[in-house]
Amino acid sequence: KIRTLNKNNFLTKSPEEAKEILQELIKQLLKAIEYFSTDQARKYFPAKTLSYTVINKAWNGVSFLNPQAKNLDFYDDYQNYFVAPVQKYLQEDHSKDKYICSTCGRPIKRLEYSYGFLNDMGYDLNRKTSNAWNFKNDLYICPVCQFLYSLVPAGFTYNMASQGIFINENSSIRNLQGKNDATFNSMMRDIRSNTQTSPYRAFSAAFKDAEASGQNAALANIQLITYNNDHYNFQIIPIVASKVLIKVVEKKYTVKQTGEVKSYLANLYNAGISNFRGAGYYSILENVLNCLFNNTNLFSIIQELELLKVGNTAGCYYNTFQIMTVIRMNGWFLNELHKYRRSENAMKVEEDKLTKARGCGMHVRMGYDNENKAKTLAYKMLEAIRANSTDRFMELLLNAYLYLDKTVPKIFIETQSNTEVFKEYAFAFIAGLIGSSNAEQDK
Ligand SMILES: [Zn+2]
Known part of the structure; x- marks a missing residue:
């Protein structure tokens, strides 16, 4: 009937007939719509959708996700495939x-079940015998484990872009659920408000939680499992990273224009680079956290962010205030590391000095008659830092202050003996050179 309606000029040529057809069609459509509120439809449609959007991220190819599944009732299929063997086993x-x-x-009793059905975790034991020692696989599991593994998609929090996260907080089942629920709720909020969803961002919600309940370093030494593009990544959150994260959640600042109080963490949520190195979106928070989880400092990220900013590269969705947040986090990281290293050169990165160093950079920029001079200086300074040359950096700094006829700030003279601390202030200075964050925040 729809085909008849689609015929050329049918609606104008025979309006009476068209009306009849439409009335008939509407009746049928209403029936179809009504069907979706029946118990049967409510039971099957959401589950079917979940199986193709969530469940298949964790496992595939068996039970109701077997393309040749004969049992069309997938509840029944799941029951037979995963639950019944457990019941039988227990008896x-x-x-x-x-x-x-x-x-x-x-x-x-028998070697029946394997990890084979889990994505990226197992392999088909019957086909790839060469994967096992002497062609005899011995990695079989029991029906209880098979059942539990089938629940992986229920524990993981996935976003719409095939990324997922699971916090293996195994101090208690209650804590495990609490932390993962916090992550899930945060992810749902992001999805509902259509903001960039990232498992790492959602994960930071668990830290907010920890802060609220006063558990300091609550998530240190806990296993974090992330899932990205069909691969799992297992990380243990180092205690140093955990302390930095607690701080970035705790520390607040006031947005000048609106008076709103925000955490430094929230400040990084939407900071990123589009089409980074021709390969999609680069989330600054995600990369910062990844570095911290691997116990790596953030110098290379800061270098990159400032270099792109100096070069006026297209697609940089961050301002110098956000660069300063990363510099601050790096400072906390270095200070925390210090406690464990017990090194002799016990110099710390001081926050007020970071702010001061940035202010110095801003003054130098304003002292120039031409904006490009500041950019050229920033570029040369970044080169000096990349080459690890404190001397070269000092030379550039002295020249700049000579030009302005002012004295070089003490911060740089005092810290030359400690490369890492010196670099922190140097990057803060360059952030000031690059641009005023107020103007950019307005924008
Ligand atoms: Zn088992």
Whole structure:
């Protein structure tokens, strides 16, 4: 009937007939719409959608995700495939079993179940025998473990872009649920408000939680499992990274224009670079956290951010205030590391001095008659830092102050003996040289 309506000029040629057809069609459409509020539709449609958007991120190819599945009722299929074997297993006597489950150590009678159905975790045992020692696979699991692994998608928090996160907070099941719920709720808020969703950003919600409940360093030494483009990544959150994160959540600043109080962390949420090195979106927060989790300082990120900014590169969605946040975080990181290193050169990065160094950079910029002079100086200074040459940096700094007929700020003279601390102030100075954050924040 729709085809008839689609015929050339049918609506104008035979309006009466068209009206009849439409009335008939509307009746049928209403029936179809009504169907979606029946119990049957409510039971099956959301589940079907979930299986293709969430569940298949964790496993595939078996039970209701087997493309050749014969049982069309996928609840039933799941029950038969994952639940029934557990029920059967629990009723059997296992005292004489020959094998044990490679995950939990429960005795098993037969070698039946494997990790093979999990994405990126196992392989087809029957086809790829060469993956195992002497072609005999011994990594079999019990039905209980198979059932638990089928629940991986329920524990992970995924965003719409095939990234996921799971906080393996295994101090207690309550804490595990609490931390992952916080992550999930934060992700849902982001999705609803259509902001950039990132598992790392959602993860920082768990830190807010920890801060609110007064657990200092609550997430240190906890395993974090991230999922990105079909691959898992296992990280242990180092205690130093955890302390930096707590700080970045705790520390607040006031937005001048609106008077709104924000955490430094929130300041980084939307900072990023589009089409970074021709390869998609680069989230600054995500990369900063990744560095911290690997116990790496943030100097190379800061260098990159400032260099792109100096070069007026297109697609840089961040301002110098956000660069300063990364510099601050790096300072906290270096100071924390210091406590563990117990090095002799016990110099610390001081926050008020970072602000001061940036202010100095701003003054130098304003002292020039031409904006490009400041940019050229920033570029040369970044080169000096990249080459690890404190001398070259000092030379540029002295020249700049000579030109302005002013004395070089003490900060740089005092810290020359400690490269890392010196670099921090140097980057803050360059951030000031590059541009005023107020104007950019207005923008
Ligand atoms: Zn097991």
